[in-house]
Amino acid sequence: MSSDRIATDADICLPGGVPASIASGRTTPLGGGDRGAEDTRPRMAAGIDFTAEQIHHSACQICGGPIGLLFEKTTRTATFSIVRCADCGFAFVNPTPSEDAIVAFYTQAGCQENSLLSLDAVTEAERIDPITSREAKRIVGRMRDATRGRRFLDVGCGYGQFSAEARRHGFSVDVIEVAATERTIATELLGFAPTAVTFECHQADHAYDAILMSHVLEHSREPVKWLRKAASLLSDGGIAAIAVPNFGSIVTDVLGKNDPFVTPPAHLNYFAPRNLARAAEVAGLRMLRVETVTYIPKRSFSRRLGRAAGLASHRLFHTVASPVLDGMKKGTVLNMYLGRAA
Numbered sequence: 202m203s204s205d206r207i208a209t210d211a212d213i214c215l216p217g218g219v220p221a222s223i224a225s226g227r228t229t230p231l232g233g234g235d236r237g238a239e240d241t242r243p244r245m246a247a248g249i250d251f252t253a254e255q256i257h258h259s260a261c262q263i264c265g266g267p268i269g270l271l272f273e274k275t276t277r278t279a280t281f282s283i284v285r286c287a288d289c290g291f292a293f294v295n296p297t298p299s300e301d302a303i304v305a306f307y308t309q310a311g312c313q314e315n316s317l318l319s320l321d322a323v324t325e326a327e328r329i330d331p332i333t334s335r336e337a338k339r340i341v342g343r344m345r346d347a348t349r350g351r352r353f354l355d356v357g358c359g360y361g362q363f364s365a366e367a368r369r370h371g372f373s374v375d376v377i378e379v380a381a382t383e384r385t386i387a388t389e390l391l392g393f394a395p396t397a398v399t400f401e402c403h404q405a406d407h408a409y410d411a412i413l414m415s416h417v418l419e420h421s422r423e424p425v426k427w428l429r430k431a432a433s434l435l436s437d438g439g440i441a442a443i444a445v446p447n448f449g450s451i452v453t454d455v456l457g458k459n460d461p462f463v464t465p466p467a468h469l470n471y472f473a474p475r476n477l478a479r480a481a482e483v484a485g486l487r488m489l490r491v492e493t494v495t496y497i498p499k500r501s502f503s504r505r506l507g508r509a510a511g512l513a514s515h516r517l518f519h520t521v522a523s524p525v526l527d528g529m530k531k532g533t534v535l536n537m538y539l540g541r542a543a
């Protein structure tokens with residue numbers, strides 16, 4: 202979860218809603234959307250048949266409102282149709298690719314290009330630019346302050362930094378992660394192996410006081426179902442924390458389909474504050490807190506401006522611009538804290 206990441210294991214339980222997708226296939230206009238729409242584009246990409254057993258949504262997955270094509274995005278894998286709800290603004294890849302296609306995609310794709318491959322590399326990256334450590338301290342700190350219980354579930358733990366932070370705060374941590382490389386690194390960091398299971402397949406014999414879903418929900422084939430599962434696992438007085446890219450950010454406003462977070466098939470769902478709140482409500486959760494955060498890596502500045510000017514610009518951006526953006530909920534990452542609805 203440290204950064205965005207994807208799942209890879211094909212031989213583990215992956216029912217209905219694993220991170221990410223692959224879809225090509227036409228999406229019909231408002232309110233339409235059914236099998237059989239003509240599609241003249243290539244039906245195979247990287248040997249995967251993305252059109253097999255897709256799920257065509259004819260309405261918003263969150264509110265049932267009418268959907269229409271927002272744009273198409275072509276990636277190295279295929280061309281994906283992204284639709285948006287006219288009522289709540291939720292955007293998502295439609296049709297949803299089959300589970301088999303997703304498993305095949307992750308098996309082929311392996312780790313993302315920017316994935317780190319060892320704990321040393323993770324540690325060094327954090328030494329240079331401690332983005333994940335800072336986020337872990339902030340998010341886990343808020344969770345600790347919100348609940349007296351100490352049972353913590355980290356859904357898709359990534360490199361394990363959030364779980365490590367949770368343990369430092371006295372939480373008893375259950376950790377699940379499907380991506381093999383991330384699991385290996387997390388095992389080294391935590392001293393025990395995260396369970397290689399998807400959220401759907403995770404079985405718990407007790408409720409959790411804190412459930413973390415950091416950069417996982419945007420990958421889900423069935424995001425509302427995942428939120429329902431979180432609600433069902435949450436204790437009375439427990440807190441769920443969600444982090445997803447903010448599709449209502451200033452970056453999205455300016456760049457549209459070129460927003461760097463628009464990365465199908467890895468990202469299937471594109472949330473903004475309003476519709477994530479609606480999804481949570483539909484799933485039986487109530488909002489405790491919402492905020493956006495903006496952090497642009499140092500290297501993004503230094504690559505363009507050189508080291509000295511890049512670091513100065515990085516500092517200026519994060520002391521001046523990003524608080525303004527976050528004050529308007531226009532920051533790049535959306536954080537939502539939720540409790541169980543009464």
Ligand SMILES: [Zn+2]
Nearest residue numbers: 261264286289
């Ligand atoms: Zn909607």
